[in-house]
Amino acid sequence: MAGVSIRSVKKSYGEIEVIHGIDCEIADGEFIVILGPSGCGKSTLLRMIAGLEEITAGEIAIDGRVVNDLEPKDRDIAMVFQNYALYPHMTVYDNMAYGLRIRGMSKAEIDMRVKKAAAILELDGLLARKPRQLSGGQRQRVAMGRALVREPSVFLFDEPLSNLDAKLRVQMRIEIRRLHQTLKTTSIYVTHDQVEAMTLADRLIVMNAGRAEQIGSPMEVYARPATTFVAGFIGSPAMNMLPGRLGDDGTVEVAGVRLPVAAPVAGTAGRPVTVGMRPEHIARADQGTRTFDLHVDVVETLGADTLVHGRIGGAGNELIVRLPGSVTTGPGDVVPLAVAPQNLHLFDAETGARL
Amino acid sequence: MIENRPWLTFLSHAIVLLGIVVVAFPVYITFVASTHDQVTLLQAPIPMLPGDHMVENYRQVLFEGVGAASAGAPPVLLMMFNSLIMAVVIAVGKIAISIIAAYAIVYFRFPLRMTFFWMIFITLMLPVEVRILPTYEVVANLGMLNSYAGLTIPLIASATATFLFRQFFLTVPDELTEAARIDGAGPLRFFWDVLLPLSRTSIAALFVIQFIYGWNQYLWPLLITTDESYYTVVMAISRMMNVVDAAASWNLVMTCTLLAMIPPVIVVVLMQHWFVKGLVETEK
Numbered sequence: 245m246a247g248v249s250i251r252s253v254k255k256s257y258g259e260i261e262v263i264h265g266i267d268c269e270i271a272d273g274e275f276i277v278i279l280g281p282s283g284c285g286k287s288t289l290l291r292m293i294a295g296l297e298e299i300t301a302g303e304i305a306i307d308g309r310v311v312n313d314l315e316p317k318d319r320d321i322a323m324v325f326q327n328y329a330l331y332p333h334m335t336v337y338d339n340m341a342y343g344l345r346i347r348g349m350s351k352a353e354i355d356m357r358v359k360k361a362a363a364i365l366e367l368d369g370l371l372a373r374k375p376r377q378l379s380g381g382q383r384q385r386v387a388m389g390r391a392l393v394r395e396p397s398v399f400l401f402d403e404p405l406s407n408l409d410a411k412l413r414v415q416m417r418i419e420i421r422r423l424h425q426t427l428k429t430t431s432i433y434v435t436h437d438q439v440e441a442m443t444l445a446d447r448l449i450v451m452n453a454g455r456a457e458q459i460g461s462p463m464e465v466y467a468r469p470a471t472t473f474v475a476g477f478i479g480s481p482a483m484n485m486l487p488g489r490l491g492d493d494g495t496v497e498v499a500g501v502r503l504p505v506a507a508p509v510a511g512t513a514g515r516p517v518t519v520g521m522r523p524e525h526i527a528r529a530d531q532g533t534r535t536f537d538l539h540v541d542v543v544e545t546l547g548a549d550t551l552v553h554g555r556i557g558g559a560g561n562e563l564i565v566r567l568p569g570s571v572t573t574g575p576g577d578v579v580p581l582a583v584a585p586q587n588l589h590l591f592d593a594e595t596g597a598r599l
Numbered sequence: 600m601i602e603n604r605p606w607l608t609f610l611s612h613a614i615v616l617l618g619i620v621v622v623a624f625p626v627y628i629t630f631v632a633s634t635h636d637q638v639t640l641l642q643a644p645i646p647m648l649p650g651d652h653m654v655e656n657y658r659q660v661l662f663e664g665v666g667a668a669s670a671g672a673p674p675v676l677l678m679m680f681n682s683l684i685m686a687v688v689i690a691v692g693k694i695a696i697s698i699i700a701a702y703a704i705v706y707f708r709f710p711l712r713m714t715f716f717w718m719i720f721i722t723l724m725l726p727v728e729v730r731i732l733p734t735y736e737v738v739a740n741l742g743m744l745n746s747y748a749g750l751t752i753p754l755i756a757s758a759t760a761t762f763l764f765r766q767f768f769l770t771v772p773d774e775l776t777e778a779a780r781i782d783g784a785g786p787l788r789f790f791w792d793v794l795l796p797l798s799r800t801s802i803a804a805l806f807v808i809q810f811i812y813g814w815n816q817y818l819w820p821l822l823i824t825t826d827e828s829y830y831t832v833v834m835a836i837s838r839m840m841n842v843v844d845a846a847a848s849w850n851l852v853m854t855c856t857l858l859a860m861i862p863p864v865i866v867v868v869l870m871q872h873w874f875v876k877g878l879v880e881t882e883k
Contacts, residue, residue, distance in 0.1 A: 296777050296780065325777070326774075329778040332797065333793075333796040343781070
């Protein structure tokens with residue numbers, strides 16, 4: 245077991261820099277999820293930790309030892325790939341034992357470790373099978389078993405669940421979580437799925453275009469997104485973002501409506517800002533407490549919730565609101581709404597940084 | 600598609616049968632001719648049914664040669680042995696060399712990698728016959744005339760096989776290579792433990808093709824062997840027909856022909872399962 249230090253790591257392919265310097269200290273036993281849209285460099289970062297990509301600049305240290313120039317096999321890591329990457333001609337047992345055999349471990353020790361991993365992952369009955377005789381979920385488990393038997397100090401997961409169907413994904417997600425609770429091995433997990441990220445992570449690294457936009461616990465990232473990108477990426481449906489201006493009395497003006505802000509923001513009145521409101525933080529209000537009206541366009545009924553799409557204060561200012569399923573409304577209605585001051589997120593209109 | 604048209608069924612079967620007859624009839628005639636004596640075959644009409652000289656013909660051809668009248672060819676058994684050595688060495692050699700070459704080209708970054716690949720690829724366009732004189736010159740200067748080395752080595756280099764293996768290696772997912780790297784397998788281990796087993800079917804298919812290629816070599820052995828103990832069976836057949844001042848022993852020529860057909864047939868029959876698999880599917 246070991247911590248991982250990522251110190252101003254950069255990656256370029258030729259002239260093009262794809263990762264612009266990432267810093268992160270990962271504690272021993274932590275479960276870190278790197279989250280971001282495709283092409284943001286999250287897999288590249290993981291592959292640099294694994295040693296499959298060269299590090300252009302900066303340092304990566306595992307357990308205090310700089311591993312920049314070490315081969316993957318010498319880094320004491322194990323990796324689970326998106327498409328499993330099982331050896332098709334080997335049985336499940338051999339797939340798991342292969343790495344141990346190369347290390348010259350004794351037969352008895354290999355057998356013990358493979359049996360143990362198989363028991364944890366419920367692969368006992370499948371050890372003699374070939375990968376093609378297994379279902380997707382079983383293959384995924386074998387791929388995890390192959391990582392498990394190595395007893396590495398860091399587990400690396402590269403979108404391991406994205407080839408599974410929705411139901412299996414939920415199930416495997418819980419298994420990975422449970423596994424981590426038992427083994428407490430430092431894990432780094434790459435995904436583009438925010439639900440996976442939120443449920444698995446001790447801490448998240450939200451990446452965009454080669455930069456770490458925010459590093460923090462799932463709740464922190466959700467409650468206090470550092471940038472408009474993070475705000476829009478985490479949460480479903482995405483946070484509403486409306487252009488606004490700072491008022492002079494601790495308020496912000498959006499679409500002609502004045503809203504009070506919980507913590508006054510520095511800056512002159514009239515400064516342009518982006519105002520974020522999560523759909524689930526906007527509630528239906530009475531005439532007395534209402535802050536603005538929503539002109540309903542479309543209603544999506546989900547059962548437990550109702551998603552109401554509409555406009556406030558004229559064209560352009562579109563808004564999505566998540567209301568309880570009991571609320572009935574239809575296109576053309578006007579719904580009075582309210583949002584608590586502490587649930588307003590203010591971002592700089594130009595840089596997108598949180599104010 | 601289910602069809603119930605009796606005429607179509609009849610017609611398609613008739614065509615298939617006709618095809619079989621066209622292909623099989625010469626083979627049958629060869630067999631029939633190999634069971635008669637020389638005199639019967641020189642008279643018209645040629646017989647359509649097997650005769651009673653089969654054992655005698657085969658024994659003579661296999662162990663004694665076709666006789667004094669046939670350009671001094673050695674017993675066919677020896678020639679078949681030569682052919683077998685030639686075919687097996689060429690097939691195995693081609694596969695071994697080209698799989699290693701393809702491995703280097705696909706998995707290693709070295710200077711002029713693509714130049715080498717294209718150099719190999721361009722030689723695809725040059726069949727043995729085009730470069731046969733310079734090759735002969737080289738082999739002669741190296742003193743490899745009349746030897747197994749001379750028979751096989753010049754034919755081992757194979758652009759086709761290299762190209763096929765390259766294409767196959769390119770379809771092997773990168774993750775497999777990476778998984779092996781993380782497992783700690785070095786280049787040779789990866790080649791031996793992962794790539795080679797995955798290429799089994801391609802190897803089998805190539806072996807069949809190259810075995811037949813090697814077995815059927817005619818011009819090359821004809822050029823470089825003057826010592827009859829290195830004659831191969833395919834080239835010897837034509838020598839047997841060109842006898843001066845005597846009638847060709849057609850019965851023995853046909854016996855020899857039939858014998859020459861057997862090993863390729865055995866190879867195809869034994870390996871056909873793998874052969875088809877190797878051509879149509881890649882097991883990944």
